[in-house]
Amino acid sequence: MSDLTSAEPAGARPVKSAEVPRRGGPADPVKALMHRHRELCERAVDPLEIAAGLEAHGVTDRTAARFRHRDVFSLAEELYARVPREDAQDGDEQAAHARELTAAIAGWAPWAPLPGVVCVLTVTGARAATGALRPALVLLGALAFVAALTLALRRGPLRAAPRAGLTVRLCAGWLMAYAIGGDALLADAVRGGPDGGWPLDPAAATGLAFAVVPGLWCAHLFSVRARRELVSSRGLAEFSGRSRPLLLATAALFAAGLAVSLTLNQLAYGGESFAGCTALGMLLWLARLLAAHGFARAAAKVLAAAAGAELLALCAVFAGRLPGLSLVGRPVATAVQNWGAGALPAAVCGAAALALLARAAAVLARATAHRDQ
Template sequence: MSELRWDGPEMSGGPECGLSGLDHGFSRPEGSVRTSPEPEPAPASGGGAVDPVKALMHRHRVLCERAVDPLEIAAGLEAHGVTDRTAARFRHRDVFSLAEEMYARVPRDPETPPERRPMPPASAPSGGWAVLALLPGALCAAAVSGVRLTHGQPRLVVAAAGALAVALGLRVALRRGPLRVPLGTTGRGGTWTCWLIAYALLGDGLLVAGLTDDPDGLWSLATAPVLALALSCAPALWCAHLLSVRARRKIVASRGLADFADSVKPLLLGVLALYLCALVALLALCGTVLDEPAVPAGAVALGALLLLARLLGVHGFPHAPAVVLGAAALTETGALASVFASRLPGCSLLAVPVRTVTDTWGPGAVPTLVCGIAALLLLVHATRTLTRASAHARPPGVT
């Protein structure tokens, strides 16, 4: 096997144009935007002196030099648009086989071979995130207890302080572990998430107050859904950890990108179902303890939406979650605004759509429909993006 030299002329575009940041250890610079990969050009035919694999290595020079195992090269090629069909034009059965040859042909010092990254264990997570995952639920339970034990102005003070404490606790819990997103990608998504949770706490009461002209609804708080969502932070982190570890194991076992995608799709759906089962159990428990509706469907849909949005952000797809979360938050806000705007002279028709929905299925139907449709959109997107090998090339958020 001939030795590859890097001092030759580089191909058009050079390594800077490849892999959208994956050439540099699979990390994206802050503020970067994922672009659609361009398919790899077919190797030149004819002329036995042409080495198409060597030309491909020149194109992805930095990736090949920095890769610690063939899996990183395979994931990087896939992110750049190389498919198993493309690999066949390089006389390889799949991208994994092509990556193995590229990895083997990279010149290295034989006395200091690179160490291969060990696979993450399926249990015993490090970094203390498993303990921090309990913090949002504990703070929310304390805040709910304070709200239910106070009245009048002190109740508002306790509610505001509790909301701030829960937000800070959630921020601490998600800064480490498998749900930590890259810096600079949480701004808009975090704002819309807070807005959706605020609607889960206050929205139904405000909606009823606007439709029935009952001022008591303005102070009605649905604490059980918010408490259950805060407590579900722990199972969400464990489910994300399970997805990350099992997906990387499937990369090793798979012999093609299509094979990997087919094996990860049921894993993704199973992890989501596992989290929803835990959330439903927590909703039932909190509803029983707090004497509120046991399992509001809107809270289940919101939990699925938030988990999918976070998973997509963690694995490098933050744009779609931000758009979908923003659309869901604005839709719920528009529903409330239309109800209160209908009180203006000549504007009674504005509340007809919301009134029709609430009269048929109740006030909880608004967040159920909005968050349910948004979660379904993100699920479709996740089954197309989180089933790529490049999305699991490195365990996300593990410190």
């Protein structure tokens, strides 16, 4: 970056006011600028380098406006998208795909099933144990699951900056815990309980844990295809038009893999929380996908809203038992009696997942969202 701001690349020259196309000029005002700075654009690893180089050559936001862009960075994004880089020209597409697949198999792919395996071992041990040994095994298995999930996510295409994921992890942990035991607790609370413990849903835990496998592969597919579309697109508008259907197709593919995982585990362990777990799985995958591409704040806000809504519903039911507060818990109790306890997580997580999908369709269509992938 410092080289770009201090030295002028070969073949490039400062942009003079006479060289800037004005209204009524050519249909493609960026084309001349793209040819003048082609070497800079081909060598750049992201639009930031192009923006810095343009500013070093005298291109300001006012100049970018005359190229029909709002600022220098927007202009740099289009240049980055339209000029093929040197790394995009090395090798053919099949060879690049083979290299990416080999790197995935040798890197993160073997770790993807680990959370599901740990979860199955925990459920099996908890079912076989009795007395005080059972909660100890559950606690140990939960810690092992967190460690396995961390290993799988940090090595794969869903890795995100640690400093950006604390809120995401806390809210995701609560949502997972609610998926495993929240429905039964809510149903017991509406009936006046719980009187002691309440049943957990092992199918929800194992189904979501094994969904890490399709989640990682779908994120890898989206990242690879988005980079290829970025290289082959002739402008930002064309890239956005290609990337949004790609995101929707990838999300649908993950939804299919998630449904298969949940169905197989419900056949093995029983359970009736398919809708709620499907909505939660989509929510967690979209949140992690956004965090991996640098939009952890949006993911954290939506996850916090979903977790807060589920917690508020539980608190409302228990608060409704206090004198004079019976109306507080009545809406939740009525909804549970009419549609079942599973309707709450399905509605909350489904609405949150749709919000994140809309956000992802907007921000992941930008070229800058894929510069570090």
